[in-house]
Amino acid sequence: MSQAVLDNVRDLLPGLRERAEETERLRVVPEANIKELEEAGHFKLLQPRRFDGYESDPIDFYTSVRLISSACGSTGWVSSVVGVHPWQVALFADEAQQAVWGEDTNVRLSSSYSPTGKATVVEGGYQLSGKWSFSSGCDHCSWVLLGGLVFDGEGNVVDFKTFMLPRSDYTIVDVWHMVGLAGTGSNDIIVDDVFVPEAFTLSMGQTGQCKGPGQEQNTSDLYKLPFHSIFTNTITTPIIGLAMGAYDEHVEMQQKRTRAAYLGEKASLDPFAAVRIAKASSEIDAAWALLVANIREEQDYVAKGEKIPLKTRLKVRRDQVLGSQRAIDAIDALFEASGGRALANGTYLQRAWRDAHAGRVHAANDPERALQMYGALEFGHKIDPGMY
Structure with missing residues (x-):
């Protein structure tokens, strides 16, 4: 079934690319894009089979995101962070x-995981309040996943949880006016003293151990992979897709371009131009190949019923942040070598340049922290719990 979804997504790419400028003007992914992706099956790739999902290989999901991003960065970003x-x-x-999908298996959720909210323990659950930023695609969703610190009655932090809330329990504030990923509608979420039942929360300590109560019903190996491996790669994959789209447009532009400063020489005959695209393509291929190889390595451990080694999990994060950087470096090199026409409104290249750099500032792409953890482990130091 995953292959059928990917074929459907490929058919959508010309339309997504045609609507990319509209997406930026609207500051939110057009409803037509969301509807098409829903009908293609994209949003169900990682959904449990018992709720009409496909329980697909995560690489199939990332491939779909990569394709979408190669046509429209904002749509690709939302397809990734909502689709995961x-x-x-x-x-x-x-x-x-059951509350989310029991009546409608097409229900979607947005998120904001930074623990900017405060939850207090009460009987049967928690009282939650706070403000969360950057909830991409929230206008197309009827539930939200929010990160929050849990405090006991004495004011001590006792947990860090994800809280799941229906649309009636939060307010969306339209604040998204950005130069990159402008069409993602990554607005603020406000929650004012709402009760969240225990069953609608998930401890990040538990997910850090690759565990969750839902594994009793959803027994697939898919749901035994590390949270941060799956989620951080949803941030890198759109950037790789942007790089692939930028590469294709750059090659096409250079085949048609003549360089006036060099007596009308065809740009494609410039040997330095050939070297640039060779280097850029290698960086893009390396980013994707390492992403795939690392997820496959984790899957192999899960399939054997073995615990995924910490070094492997940190390697996933190492190559994830460097994968984002490799893709951005490729886009930078292509953009710089594309000539003045690449600056024009409507070109994919200038939009990809802006979108990729916007994606770079996401917390999941903080390279120093991810790389420091890997290096510290290699030196034999203790690694505190974190995004791995």
Whole structure:
């Protein structure tokens, strides 16, 4: 079934690319894009089969995101961060899964995981309040996943959880006016003293151990992979897709371009231009190849019933942040070598340049922290719990 979804997505790419400028003007992915991706099956790739999902290989999901991003960066970003949420919902207690998908298996969720909210322990659950930023695609979703610190009655932090709330329990504030990923509608979420039942929460300590109550119902190996391996690569994959789209447009432009400063020489005959695209393509291929290889390595451990070594998980993060950087470096090199026409409104290249650099500032792409963890482990130092 995954192959059928990928074939469907490929058919959508010309239309997504044609609407890319509209997406930026609207500051939100057009409803037509979301509807087409829904009908293509994209949002169900990581959804449990018992809720009409496909329980696909995560590489199939990333491939779909990569394709979408090669046509429209904002749509690709939203397809990634919204499309990955069914994977986490599958880890919640069955009561929460039924609340989300029991009546409509096409329900979507947005998120904001930074623990900027505060939850207090009360009988049966938590009282949650706060403001969260950067909830991409939230206008197309009827539930939200929010990160929050949990405090006991004495004011001590006792947990860090993800809280799942229906649309009636939060407010969206339109604040998204950005130069990159402008069409993602990554607006603020406000929650004012809402009760969240225990079943609608998930401890990040538990997910850090590759566990969740939903594994009782959803027994696939898909849901035994590390949270941060799956989620951080949803941030890198759109950037790789942007690089692939930029590469294709650059090659096409250079085949048609003549360089006035060099007596009308065809740009494609410039040997330095050939070297640039060779280097850029290698960086893009390396970013993708390492992403795939690392997820495959984790899958092999899960299939054998073995615990994934910490070094492997840190390697995933190492190559994830460097994969983002490799893709951005490729886009930079292509953009710089494309000539003045690449600056024109409507070109994919200038939009990819802006979108990729916007994606670079996401917390998942903080290279120093990810690389420091890997290096510290190699030196034999203790690694504190974090994004791995």
